[in-house]
Every structure is written in C-alpha cells, then in structure tokens.
Amino acid sequence: MQTREIRLERYPDGLPTSDHFNLVSVDLPEPQDGEVLVRNRFMSVDPYMRGRMREGNPYFSPFALGVALDGGCVGEVIASNHPDFEVGDAVTGFYGWREHFVTSGSEVTHVDPDLAPLSTYLGTLGMPGMTAYVGLLDIGRPEPGQTVFVSAASGAVGSIVGQIARIKGCRVVGSAGSDEKVAWLCDEAGFDAAFNYKSAGDLAAELDRHCPDGIDVYFDNVGGAHLEAAIDRMNFHGRIALCGMIAQYNATKTSSGPANLMLAVGMRLTLQGFIVSDYEHRREAFRADMAAWIGAGQIKWRETVIQGLENAPVAFTGLFRGDNIGKMVVEL
Amino acid sequence: MQTREIRLERYPDGLPTSDHFNLVSVDLPEPQDGEVLVRNRFMSVDPYMRGRMREGNPYFSPFALGVALDGGCVGEVIASNHPDFEVGDAVTGFYGWREHFVTSGSEVTHVDPDLAPLSTYLGTLGMPGMTAYVGLLDIGRPEPGQTVFVSAASGAVGSIVGQIARIKGCRVVGSAGSDEKVAWLCDEAGFDAAFNYKSAGDLAAELDRHCPDGIDVYFDNVGGAHLEAAIDRMNFHGRIALCGMIAQYNATKTSSGPANLMLAVGMRLTLQGFIVSDYEHRREAFRADMAAWIGAGQIKWRETVIQGLENAPVAFTGLFRGDNIGKMVVEL
Numbered sequence: 001m002q003t004r005e006i007r008l009e010r011y012p013d014g015l016p017t018s019d020h021f022n023l024v025s026v027d028l029p030e031p032q033d034g035e036v037l038v039r040n041r042f043m044s045v046d047p048y049m050r051g052r053m054r055e056g057n058p059y060f061s062p063f064a065l066g067v068a069l070d071g072g073c074v075g076e077v078i079a080s081n082h083p084d085f086e087v088g089d090a091v092t093g094f095y096g097w098r099e100h101f102v103t104s105g106s107e108v109t110h111v112d113p114d115l116a117p118l119s120t121y122l123g124t125l126g127m128p129g130m131t132a133y134v135g136l137l138d139i140g141r142p143e144p145g146q147t148v149f150v151s152a153a154s155g156a157v158g159s160i161v162g163q164i165a166r167i168k169g170c171r172v173v174g175s176a177g178s179d180e181k182v183a184w185l186c187d188e189a190g191f192d193a194a195f196n197y198k199s200a201g202d203l204a205a206e207l208d209r210h211c212p213d214g215i216d217v218y219f220d221n222v223g224g225a226h227l228e229a230a231i232d233r234m235n236f237h238g239r240i241a242l243c244g245m246i247a248q249y250n251a252t253k254t255s256s257g258p259a260n261l262m263l264a265v266g267m268r269l270t271l272q273g274f275i276v277s278d279y280e281h282r283r284e285a286f287r288a289d290m291a292a293w294i295g296a297g298q299i300k301w302r303e304t305v306i307q308g309l310e311n312a313p314v315a316f317t318g319l320f321r322g323d324n325i326g327k328m329v330v331e332l
Numbered sequence: 333m334q335t336r337e338i339r340l341e342r343y344p345d346g347l348p349t350s351d352h353f354n355l356v357s358v359d360l361p362e363p364q365d366g367e368v369l370v371r372n373r374f375m376s377v378d379p380y381m382r383g384r385m386r387e388g389n390p391y392f393s394p395f396a397l398g399v400a401l402d403g404g405c406v407g408e409v410i411a412s413n414h415p416d417f418e419v420g421d422a423v424t425g426f427y428g429w430r431e432h433f434v435t436s437g438s439e440v441t442h443v444d445p446d447l448a449p450l451s452t453y454l455g456t457l458g459m460p461g462m463t464a465y466v467g468l469l470d471i472g473r474p475e476p477g478q479t480v481f482v483s484a485a486s487g488a489v490g491s492i493v494g495q496i497a498r499i500k501g502c503r504v505v506g507s508a509g510s511d512e513k514v515a516w517l518c519d520e521a522g523f524d525a526a527f528n529y530k531s532a533g534d535l536a537a538e539l540d541r542h543c544p545d546g547i548d549v550y551f552d553n554v555g556g557a558h559l560e561a562a563i564d565r566m567n568f569h570g571r572i573a574l575c576g577m578i579a580q581y582n583a584t585k586t587s588s589g590p591a592n593l594m595l596a597v598g599m600r601l602t603l604q605g606f607i608v609s610d611y612e613h614r615r616e617a618f619r620a621d622m623a624a625w626i627g628a629g630q631i632k633w634r635e636t637v638i639q640g641l642e643n644a645p646v647a648f649t650g651l652f653r654g655d656n657i658g659k660m661v662v663e664l
Binding site: 051057058059060223227228236242243244245248255256257258259260261262263264265266267268269270271272273274275278 | 383389390391392555559560568574575576577580587588589590591592593594595596597598599600601602603604605606607610
C-alpha cells in the first residue's frame with residue numbers, strides 16, 4: 001500500500017515557502033504484531049513547529065531533513081494487530097504530515113468522538129487546550145476578580161486561555177489581528193474586551209482603556225511590543241506566562257527585548273516560560289475539567305480547516321500571517 | 333540639642349551630584365515618654381535609594397524634598413524614656429542620613445555587638461544580607477552541584493549570595509568590576525571563579541569558560557548585558573532572581589531589554605523580581621542561619637567605610653562608580 005507524506009527538504013531562513021517542503025508517495029509497511037494501521041483524518045499545524053525547522057535549538061529536536069515531518073494527528077484505525085484497538089476506532093498520535101501510518105498500539109491513544117468532533121483533539125481537547133490550561137492555571141495562577149490579558153487571543157491557545165479565565169471569575173482582555181477575530185472574542189467567546197492591535201496602533205492606549213485596574217496575569221503568545229506594553233501595566237506580584245513569541249519565530253535578525261524589564265524588580269513580577277510537555281501530571285485534570293466545561297457549554301471554539309495534505313505547508317505558514325481563527329487544522 | 337542631617341533638595345536626572353543634597357543643622361526634640369534618643373554610629377547608602385530619588389515610581393515612595401533622607405542606621409541609645417532600652421544599648425532603625433534621632437522605642441531594634449561589629453547590621457546581618465538570603469534561597473532555589481552566577485559579586489548583596497550558595501553545595505561564579513574585587517572573591521570569599529567584566533570585555537566568553545555546565549541560577553544585580561549573556565547560558569528550568577539593575581538606575585534614556593528573552597520559553601526559565609521587604613516571614617530564619625554561619629567562620633565580608641555625614645552623598649554616588657568592595661557605609 002502506498003501513502004503520501006510531506007518532508008522538510010531544507011531549513012528555512014525566515015518564513016518557509018513551498019520550496020522547503022516536498023510531497024512524496026511512499027510504501028507503507030504491513031502492520032505487525034502489536035501494531036495498528038491508521039488513516040489520518042486531521043493533522044495539526046502549530047507555531048511551535050517553526051522552532052523545529054532550525055538546527056541548534058537546545059530545547060527542540062529539529063525536524064530531520066528528507067523524511068516526513070511529524071506533529072499531532074487524529075484518525076481512524078483501518079487495520080489492527082493490537083488487542084486494544086479495533087477497526088473504526090478513533091485515535092490520536094504524533095504522526096502528522098502523512099495520510100496513513102503504521103505504529104505500535106502504544107503510540108496512539110483512543111479519543112471519544114461523542115464528546116466532540118475529531119479535530120477538537122488537535123485543539124481545545126488537545127495540546128493547545130492543555131497549553132492554555134496549565135499556562136493559565138499553573139503559571140498565571142489568576143484569582144477571581146483579577147484582570148487577565150492574553151495576546152493572539154483568537155488563536156487555538158489564546159481563545160481557551162480567555163475562556164478558562166472567565167470561568168475562574170476573571171476580567172479577560174484579548175488582543176487579536178482583525179475585526180472579525182475581535183468580534184468573535186467579544187460576541188461568542190465571552191471576553192470582557194478585545195481589540196484589533198493592527199488597526200488600533202497604540203497598544204498602550206488600548207491596554208489602558210481595557211485594563212483600568214492594571215493586569216494581574218499576562219499570557220504572552222507573541223512577545224515583542226505586546227510584552228513590553230503589558231509589563232508597563234502589570235500589578236504588584238503579577239505573573240507573565242511566556243508561552244511563545246510568534247512575532248519572532250521567523251525573524252532573521254535579532255530584535256530587542258522589553259526595555260522596561262527593570263519594572264519586574266519593584267513590581268515583583270514573575271516571567272515564566274513553559275512547555276506543555278512538562279505537565280503530563282496535569283493531563284487527567286485537564287481532560288476532566290475541559291470535558292465538563294465543554295459539556296456545560298462554557299467553552300466555545302472555532303477552527304480554520306484547510307483541505308488536503310498538499311495544502312499543509314500553506315496552512316502552516318498561514319499561522320504566521322494570522323490566516324486562522326482558532327485552531328488551524330488540515331483535513332486529509 | 334542640635335544635630336546635623338542631609339536633605340534631598342531636588343530630584344536628580346542621571347547620577348546625583350553634591351548640588352542635589354544639603355547638609356543642615358536642626359534642633360532635636362527631647363525624648364518623650366516611650367521614646368529614645370539615639371546617636372547614629374553608622375548609616376547605610378544603598379543602590380535602591382536611587383529609585384526613591386524620582387517621582388512616579390509606582391512601587392517606591394519617593395524621598396520627600398527638603399527634609400532628611402532616610403535609610404538604615406545603627407547607633408547607640410544616649411537617652412531613653414522607654415522601658416526596653418537603656419543608655420548604651422546598640423540599636424538599628426531606619427533613621428539614616430542624620431547624626432542623632434528621637435523616635436518611639438517601637439521604631440528601633442536591639443542588635444548584638446558581640447556577634448559582629450555594629451556596621452555589620454547594615455550589611456551582612458542587615459537588609460543586604462537578608463536580600464541575598466531570600467533572593468538566593470526563595471527565588472533562586474539552588475540545588476547542590478548546580479552552578480550559581482552572580483553579578484556585582486563583590487557588593488554587599490552579591491558577596492553574600494555567592495557564599496550562601498557555596499554553603500549550599502553549589503559551584504559559584506561571580507563578575508565584578510576590578511581585579512582587586514576578583515581577587516577578594518576568589519581568595520577570601522571562596523568563589524569557585526570570578527572575572528573582571530570591565531577588563532575581560534567578552535562577557536559571553538568569560539561565562540562559557542567559567543560555567544562549562546551552564547547556569548542554573550543567575551542572581552542579577554545589574555541587568556543589561558549581564559542579564560542577556562546569562563539568559564543565553566541558562567540550563568533547563570533555570571531561575572533568574574531579579575534583584576536590581578544598577579546599570580540602569582541612573583540611565584537618562586531607555587535601554588533595550590534582553591534580545592534573547594524568547595529562550596525563556598523553550599528553556600523553561602523563570603525570571604522573578606523581588607523586594608526584600610516582602611519576606612519579613614523569613615527574618616528569623618535569616619538571623620539564625622546567618623548568625624550560625626558567621627559563628628562558624630563560613631561567611632566573610634568586607635566594608636568600604638566613608639567617614640563623616642558630610643561625605644554621605646559621595647559615598648552614595650560611589651556605589652554607581654563601583655568605589656566599594658562589600659558594603660558601603662558611612663561612619664558618623
């Protein structure tokens with residue numbers, strides 16, 4: 001049997017283009033004892049993947065060149081030699097960027113298609129949702145009545161951060177890159193306030209307007225000017241969860257850091273970087289809470305769905321153009 | 333009775349000069365019931381005072397203009413109307429920048445001149461020592477075998493940070509601003525390594541040489557280039573205690589922040605600012621530990637002693653020229 005996969009051909013400098021990827025057909029082995037054959041239904045594209053498209057990162061193993069990329073995926077078992085899996089089972093794994101895969105049954109996990117559509121396990125019920133959960137609750141530690149500000153607020157992580165903060169009794173303010181995104185945050189996702197940072201221009205004035213009591217928790221997805229503006233408005237003992245700095249992922253030259261970091265001393269601020277994979281001990285709590293919130297209708301989400309493996313590179317680079325509202329996924 | 337005091341006349345822009353201070357003679361009231369009259373023996377000058385010489389800091393009450401400055405002091409009771417104090421008692425309080433003061437007995441605290449010389453209560457046994465203690469142990473949380481790097485390492489805080497870290501079984505590296513300071517750190521204070529950042533030039537190379545296993549805890553007293561160089565070399569889950577950024581205290585224009593702050597995400601770094609006054613609950617532990625370490629000869633310190641109240645402004649500004657090794661105090 002043959003399948004198709006996307007390989008990384010060379011490491012990009014700046015935003016990757018179609019030249020960096022290669023779509024190829026390959027032979028798929030037969031599943032052996034203990035193995036399953038899965039047809040992928042959805043694959044994930046995530047900003048963190050850009051960090052793996054370079055060498056010399058001490059903390060990400062770079063993608064190997066000339067072999068299939070990887071990442072989150074969800075699909076259907078179409079052949080099984082493992083006692084825990086039957087044909088038709090829905091599973092998630094880490095074999096994205098390909099249409100089928102064969103692996104040990106220990107490398108995939110059942111998901112429940114009755115709780116939410118399959119693609120949700122790449123977003124709200126998957127890695128981005130858990131990133132929001134641990135970043136907000138374990139790093140940000142918001143208390144009821146406090147103000148939580150989140151950047152890239154309409155994204156897969158940011159939109160969940162804001163909604164969990166609302167559930168926890170916080171005032172929630174988000175920044176996003178289009179009026180459509182802002183409208184969704186305010187009208188559907190229950191944010192107390194949101195603004196379009198691209199059209200607003202003056203980030204400081206927007207934050208002053210929407211955070212009249214300052215900021216207690218800033219969930220930083222973008223770095224750069226957002227981080228500096230937030231630091232200026234943090235309250236005593238404020239917490240900044242450093243989740244990602246998408247503004248700098250494709251930077252080809254060094255940008256300067258927040259010039260006001262000295263405020264962290266007198267204001268007793270904590271800036272803490274984290275990676276969700278360190279929080280496996282929180283997975284069951286995340287699953288239970290998120291399932292309950294979804295069941296109660298307390299969490300909304302959107303997806304931007306791109307069709308076809310051949311369009312996965314465009315979906316990926318679209319993350320950095322802000323093409324997505326909510327989770328960007330590729331349907332295979 | 334008359335005494336002399338130093339007043340702040342106007343807020344400086346940049347490094348203060350003698351023009352900003354005024355030495356005046358004033359009448360001292362008689363001590364009333366419950367009050368004591370103290371002759372100051374030593375007063376403290378500390379870098380944090382620069383932060384109080386400007387308006388608009390949200391977290392420091394600025395010094396009032398036209399009245400005596402304040403700060404740590406240690407002296408001798410020369411008259412007492414309070415049952416807990418007798419003439420000749422040694423006490424510490426917050427009435428620096430003057431030769432005598434009258435206050436309620438509740439505003440001063442006994443110190444033990446047998447444990448260490450009086451001036452020590454402004455340094456190793458005082459605020460700077462406790463800053464080192466809580467900043468290293470509560471914020472830095474070093475573990476035996478880890479590498480601790482401290483900047484301004486020969487200062488009142490830095491020199492104690494390094495020695496506590498040694499007591500806790502860490503490898504300790506310090507940076508300081510003269511060969512004499514470096515020699516003292518290595519030969520007397522027990523640092524594993526120290527370097528002169530002014531003559532070395534290449535901070536990155538020095539850190540690579542002296543921290544071959546990376547940095548687990550960086551105790552930051554200076555900010556600027558030191559902070560950026562340390563971030564580049566932090567190990568996974570490293571902690572940065574932001575104690576002060578002396579390099580920027582007199583800055584008249586904004587400097588840029590660490591350009592590599594994005595590393596905090598992938599490396600899971602925590603940068604945490606703190607102010608020692610938040611840690612009163614740790615005072616008894618600090619006193620007990622530090623007294624024991626001093627008794628066991630495990631903590632060394634130096635002082636730079638300037639004579640005479642009239643020279644207190646020069647002592648203060650000398651902190652920013654690096655004139656001091658160890659604690660800078662003024663003997664009155």
